[in-house]
Amino acid sequence: MGLKYNHYSTKSIASNKFLSLRTSTILTTTLFIASLVYLFSPSRNSQEPHLLDHQGGLFRGDLRDAKFPWNKLSFGPNSEKLKLAVFSKTWPIGADPGGMERHAFTLYTALAARGHDIHIFTVPSDRKFHKDIHVGNLHVYFAANNHGSLNCSLAFDIFDQENRARPFDYVHTESVTLPHWRARFVPNVAVTWHGIWYEIMHSKLFQELFEDHNGQLSSGPMTELQEAMPKLVDEIKFFSSYTHHICISNSAGEVLVNIYQLPQRYVHVILNGIDETKFVHDPISGSDFRQKIGIPSNISLVLGVAGRLVRDKGHPLLHEAFSFIAKRHPGVFLIVAGSGPWGKRYAELGQNVKVLGALEPSELSKFYNSLDVFVNPTLRPQGLDLTLIEAMHCGKPVLTPNYPSITRTVVLNEDFGYTFSPNVGSFIEALESAIKDGTAVLQKKGMLCKSYALSMFTASKMALAYERFFLCMKNTRYCQYPLPTDF
Ligand SMILES: *[C@@H]1O[C@H](CO)[C@@H](O)[C@H](O)[C@H]1NC(C)=O
Ligand SMILES: *[C@@H]1O[C@H](CO)[C@@H](O)[C@H](O)[C@H]1NC(C)=O
Numbered sequence: 001m002g003l004k005y006n007h008y009s010t011k012s013i014a015s016n017k018f019l020s021l022r023t024s025t026i027l028t029t030t031l032f033i034a035s036l037v038y039l040f041s042p043s044r045n046s047q048e049p050h051l052l053d054h055q056g057g058l059f060r061g062d063l064r065d066a067k068f069p070w071n072k073l074s075f076g077p078n079s080e081k082l083k084l085a086v087f088s089k090t091w092p093i094g095a096d097p098g099g100m101e102r103h104a105f106t107l108y109t110a111l112a113a114r115g116h117d118i119h120i121f122t123v124p125s126d127r128k129f130h131k132d133i134h135v136g137n138l139h140v141y142f143a144a145n146n147h148g149s150l151n152c153s154l155a156f157d158i159f160d161q162e163n164r165a166r167p168f169d170y171v172h173t174e175s176v177t178l179p180h181w182r183a184r185f186v187p188n189v190a191v192t193w194h195g196i197w198y199e200i201m202h203s204k205l206f207q208e209l210f211e212d213h214n215g216q217l218s219s220g221p222m223t224e225l226q227e228a229m230p231k232l233v234d235e236i237k238f239f240s241s242y243t244h245h246i247c248i249s250n251s252a253g254e255v256l257v258n259i260y261q262l263p264q265r266y267v268h269v270i271l272n273g274i275d276e277t278k279f280v281h282d283p284i285s286g287s288d289f290r291q292k293i294g295i296p297s298n299i300s301l302v303l304g305v306a307g308r309l310v311r312d313k314g315h316p317l318l319h320e321a322f323s324f325i326a327k328r329h330p331g332v333f334l335i336v337a338g339s340g341p342w343g344k345r346y347a348e349l350g351q352n353v354k355v356l357g358a359l360e361p362s363e364l365s366k367f368y369n370s371l372d373v374f375v376n377p378t379l380r381p382q383g384l385d386l387t388l389i390e391a392m393h394c395g396k397p398v399l400t401p402n403y404p405s406i407t408r409t410v411v412l413n414e415d416f417g418y419t420f421s422p423n424v425g426s427f428i429e430a431l432e433s434a435i436k437d438g439t440a441v442l443q444k445k446g447m448l449c450k451s452y453a454l455s456m457f458t459a460s461k462m463a464l465a466y467e468r469f470f471l472c473m474k475n476t477r478y479c480q481y482p483l484p485t486d487f
Contacts, residue, residue, distance in 0.1 A: 003330055063472055063479050066333075069250065069269045070465035071456050076485035078478075082470050083117040085159055085168040087177040087442070089150060090125040090188035091140055097384055100194045101125055103272055104174050104250075107281035110463035121155040121164055122177075123148060156182060169474045173242075180241035188473065190244035192270075195382035196257050197232040199405065203380040205310060206422045213423065236260045246270050246474065248384050251404035257347045268469065271409065272384050273432060273462030274393065278366050281395035286369030293335070293354055295370075300331030301435055303399075304371035306387050308362070309340030314377030314401075314422065319345055321377075321427040326352045331436055333377075337367050368394035372432050372442050376400040379422055384409065392416075397445035399430055416449050 001062070035424040038346050056288045059066060060072065064398065066073075088104040112118045112135075120140045127148030135141035143155035147192070156178075161166075171189040183189050204225045228389035239260055245267045247253040256262045303322075309315050319342065326349060336355045337347045347355045360365055368374065368414070374391035383401030388398050388410055400406050402419035412418050434442065455461075471478035 005249075007299060029456055034195065035240060057479060061481065062211070063468065063481050064265050064268070066268070066481075067253075067264070069271045070469065071106070071271045071273070071461045074487040075464040075468045076483065077427070078423070078467075078471065078485060080471060080475075080478075081115050081117065082169045082467075082474065083166060084119070084470060085163070085171045086118065086120040086122075087155065087159075087171070087173040088120060088122040089174060089177045091120060091122040091142075093124040093128075094126045099383060100174050100259055102274075102386065103192070103194070104458045106273070106275060107463060107466055109138065109458055111467060112136060114463065114467060119159075119168070120226075121150075123150050130294065138339065150177065152179060152182070153178075171472045172470075175237065180238040180420045183435075184241040187243060189242055190246055190249065190469070190473065191242040191244040192251060193256075194248060195380075196252055196260075197228060197235045198253065198259055199252065199379075199382035201225075201232055202403070203230040203312065203382060206342070206379045206442040210317065244268065246469070248272050249405040250408045252382075269470065271463065272389070272464045273457050273459040274386055274389055275392055276454060276458040276460070278361075279368065279390045279393035281446075282365070282369050282395075284401050285366045286371070289363075289366040291358065293370075295335075295354065297331055298331070300329070300335045301439065302333045302335060302372045303375050303431075304335040304337065304367065304373075304391075305375045305377065305386075306337040306359075306391075307366065307376075309319055309336065309338050309342035309346070311342075312379050314379045315342035315346075316423060317379065317422065317427055318375065319349070320375035320430060321351055322353070322427055324351065324424075325431050325435070332435060335367070335371065364390065365394060366395055372439055373417070373432075374398045381405055389453055389457045392446075392449035392457070395435075395443075395446040395450040397442050397449055399434055410480070412452075415445060416452065417445055 011302065059068075063070065086104065086108060088101070090101050092105050094102040104122075108118050108120060113189075115137065117137045120138075121143055121146040123139060123142050127144075130142055131442060132142055141155070141158050143151050145151040145154075145159060157389060159171075168174045168188070170412070171186050173183065173189060173358075177195050178191075180188065183191070193283060206234075208222055208225045237257070239256070239262060243266065245256055247256060247267065247269050248271055250269055253267050256267045257264050284472070289301070305318060307313055325332055326334075330352070332352065334349075336353065336361045337345065339358045343355050343357070344471065346353050356367070366478045368391045371391070374388070374396045376388050378383055378385060378401060381401070382405065385400075386406060388400060388406070391398055392410075397417035397422070399418040400411060401422045407419060411419055418430040418434050420426040468478060
C-alpha cells in the first residue's frame with residue numbers, strides 16, 4: 001500500500017510518469033536494503049544461537065512463550081488421544097513428493113501410529129483417481145476437482161460432516177490449503193508455513209541480482225521482484241485469519257512477529273524432521289556407491305548436490321563456480337543427483353562431474369554417504385531444505401548460502417560446514433575453504449552435523465512436538481513444561 005500511495009502522490013504533484021516510476025523504484029530498493037540489513041546484520045547472527053541453545057536447555061514454563069524450536073525439548077508419553085483434521089494440498093502417492101507433502105505424510109503417519117484419530121483432506125500427488133485411504137486410525141479423504149487439484153468446498157463439506165459426527169479437537173492446515181476466508185470461521189486452527197512471501201521476495205531479489213550480474217534479462221526487468229511486494233502486503237493482511245502459526249525455521253518465526261506483527265504467543269517454531277532410520281551414517285555403503293558409479297580412487301575430494309536441476313535451485317551458480325574450481329583443482333569431483341534442464345550442462349563440464357539422474361529413495365542415503373561435503377546452491381531462502389538435513393544425518397558437512405533460515409537453524413557456525421553469499425565469487429571462496437580443510441576436517445564437521453541433526457531434525461522429535469502442541473491447544477495443562485512425564 002505504501003508503494004501505491006507514493007506512486008499516486010508523486011504523480012498528482014508532478015504529473016510525470018517517469019518521475020513516479022523512479023520514485024517507486026527507489027522506494028522498493030530502499031525497502032529491500034532495509035530488510036536485508038534487518039535480516040543479515042551480524043549481531044543478530046552471532047548472538048542469538050547461543051541464547052537459543054541456552055534457553056532450550058533450561059526452559060521451564062508455558063510452551064506458548066518458547067522462542068526456540070519445540071524440537072529442542074524432550075516430551076514424554078501421555079495417554080490422551082486427539083481427533084485431528086488436516087488440510088494438505090496433496091498426499092504423496094508414487095515417487096518424487098515435494099517437501100510439503102513429505103512433511104504431512106511423515107508427521108501424520110507418526111501421529112496415527114501414536115494412537116491419534118487423524119483425518120486428512122487432500123488429493124493424490126499423482127493427480128490420478130484413488131480411493132480414500134482408511135488404515136487403522138489414519139483416514140485420507142481425496143477431494144479433487146476435474147484437474148486433480150483440491151476442491152476446497154468439497155473438502156470442507158466432508159470435514160464438516162465428520163466434525164458434526166464428533167467434533168475435531170484441532171484443525172491443522174499445511175500453508176493456505178485451508179484458505180484464509182474459511183480459516184476465519186474455524187477458531188481452533190493452526191497453520192504451518194512452509195515458505196512466506198517475505199522469504200520469497202528475497203528469493204526473487206537474489207535471482208534478479210544473479211541474472212543481472214550474468215547480463216541476462218529474465219521475464220522483463222524486475223517483473224517478478226515487483227510482483228512480490230503486493231503479494232507480501234496481501235499476505236500480511238490475511239495471516240491474522242489463522243489463529244496459531246507454526247514456522248519451520250527460527251528466522252521465519254521472527255519475521256512473523258517483527259514484520260507481520262503477529263502476537264508472539266501465537267507464533268511457534270517446530271522444525272521439520274526426516275525419518276532418521278532411512279538416512280544414517282554408513283561409510284561402507286558410501287565407498288561401495290563411489291565404486292559403483294565409477295569415481296576414480298585417486299581423486300582428493302567429492303562434492304555432491306541433489307534435487308531438481310533448475311535455475312532457482314541455484315544450478316547456474318554451482319555450474320559457474322565448479323567450472324572454475326575444476327580447472328584449479330583437478331582432483332575435486334562433483335556428483336549430481338537429480339534431473340532437470342541443468343543436467344546436460346553439468347555433463348558437459350567433463351570428467352570431473354558425474355550426473356546420475358534422479359535416484360531411487362533407497363539409493364539416496366548411499367549417495368550422501370559417498371560424499372565429502374554436500375553442496376546446496378539454492379537461490380531460495382525459504383523453508384528448510386530437506387536435502388541439507390538428510391546429508392547431515394548421513395554425517396556430512398554442508399556448504400550452503402548464508403540465508404537466515406539456514407544460519408539461524410541449521411548451519412549455526414563454521415563447525416557445521418561452510419556458508420556463502422549467493423554469488424559466484426563468494427561460492428568459490430567457500431569451496432576453496434572446504435578443499436583446503438581436506439577430508440579429515442570435513443569428517444569432523446560431518447560428525448557434529450550428525451549429532452545436531454539427531455537432536456533436532458528427526459521425524460520422531462517433530463511428531464512429539466506437534467503432538468504436544470495440539471494437546472496444549474486442547475488443554476492448557478499440557479502447555480506447561482516440563483510435566484512430570486517429560487524427560
Ligand atoms: C467442488 O465441489 C462442489 C461440491 O461440494 C461442487 O458443487 C463443485 O462443482 C466442485 N467444483 C469443481 C471445480 O469441481
Ligand atoms: C587419476 O588417474 C588417472 C588415470 O591414471 C589420471 O588420468 C588422472 O589424471 C589422475 N587424476 C588425478 C587427480 O591425479
